Amino acid sequence: MSAAESFAAGNAAERLGAVSTGNALELRGVGKMFGALAAIEDVTLTVRSGERRAVLGSNGAGKTTLFNCITGDFLPTTGTIRLFGEDVTRFPAYERIRRGLRRTYQISLLFNGLTVADNVYLACRGVSRGRFSFLRPRRGDTLVARADELIEAVHLTASRDTAVANLSYGQQRQLEIALALAGAPRVVLFDEPAAGLSPTERAELVAILNGLPEHIGYIIIEHDMDVALRVAERVSMMHNGRIFKEGTPEEIENDPEVQELYLGGGDE
Numbered sequence: 001m002s003a004a005e006s007f008a009a010g011n012a013a014e015r016l017g018a019v020s021t022g023n024a025l026e027l028r029g030v031g032k033m034f035g036a037l038a039a040i041e042d043v044t045l046t047v048r049s050g051e052r053r054a055v056l057g058s059n060g061a062g063k064t065t066l067f068n069c070i071t072g073d074f075l076p077t078t079g080t081i082r083l084f085g086e087d088v089t090r091f092p093a094y095e096r097i098r099r100g101l102r103r104t105y106q107i108s109l110l111f112n113g114l115t116v117a118d119n120v121y122l123a124c125r126g127v128s129r130g131r132f133s134f135l136r137p138r139r140g141d142t143l144v145a146r147a148d149e150l151i152e153a154v155h156l157t158a159s160r161d162t163a164v165a166n167l168s169y170g171q172q173r174q175l176e177i178a179l180a181l182a183g184a185p186r187v188v189l190f191d192e193p194a195a196g197l198s199p200t201e202r203a204e205l206v207a208i209l210n211g212l213p214e215h216i217g218y219i220i221i222e223h224d225m226d227v228a229l230r231v232a233e234r235v236s237m238m239h240n241g242r243i244f245k246e247g248t249p250e251e252i253e254n255d256p257e258v259q260e261l262y263l264g265g266g267d268e
């Protein structure tokens with residue numbers, strides 16, 4: 001069974017039909033210039049609420065720039081971005097976070113000297129109302145319980161009290177996913193979560209992503225096509241700053257143009 005078929009076997013369309021209410025993201029004609037260089041150009045993209053989308057493309061295709069425009073790390077040069085129906089094109093990043101948008105980064109943002117539990121607790125605290133309180137976490141604290149749920153969701157319960165510095169690289173990446181899930185995310189942007197993982201760790205990542213609560217949609221940038229096609233319901237292909245093709249994992253996997261660009265040395 002191909003990667004695409006195995007995802008389809010999980011009945012993606014049925015799941016999406018049950019959880020989707022409107023659009024999580026709508027990008028219209030989004031472009032970003034760096035001087036004379038168009039990092040992305042005329043990107044139009046709609047991601048339904050609860051949908052799981054992969055964005056694939058060769059190095060320099062514009063994937064990270066696209067993420068940065070969606071999160072508010074970059075202001076787009078042209079176009080509009082709507083988040084759950086609201087025009088957020090000029091909103092700062094924290095306003096988008098308040099509306100349920102989260103992201104992970106390619107670089108690690110973990111506290112190495114703290115345990116898994118402390119890292120996740122702090123992330124939950126950071127997006128909660130009482131975030132400026134100096135009280136220590138106590139047993140029965142709802143945020144501690146929430147942190148433990150997130151730790152379980154990323155398969156790290158056995159390492160709950162381990163310091164980050166003593167985790168394997170793959171476990172650190174799993175922990176980053178837990179941090180992105182703190183608060184009440186409705187759409188999460190995963191920036192190459194499989195980068196640097198072993199085959200076993202990749203399989204674990206696929207299981208974690210496919211096991212996330214149904215109402216949480218995501219967009220995943222991934223170089224590993226096998227991972228991307230197992231965790232996405234739709235795939236958008238980028239090349240030279242533009243989206244040139246969209247389809248189901250099966251359609252993308254069997255597309256001759258994609259095969260030519262992706263498998264036939266399409267990197268610039």
Ligand SMILES: Nc1ncnc2c1ncn2[C@@H]1O[C@H](COP(=O)(O)OP(=O)(O)OP(=O)(O)O)[C@@H](O)[C@H]1O
Nearest residue numbers: 034037038039057058059060061062063064065066
């Ligand atoms: N801050 C920046 N200043 C100038 N140019 C940039 C900046 N960020 C990205 N670029 C350029 O924009 C283009 C798109 O880069 P981007 O990082 O978005 O691609 P990518 O698809 O994420 O690549 P990769 O897979 O290598 O991470 C590249 O030509 C890159 O050099």
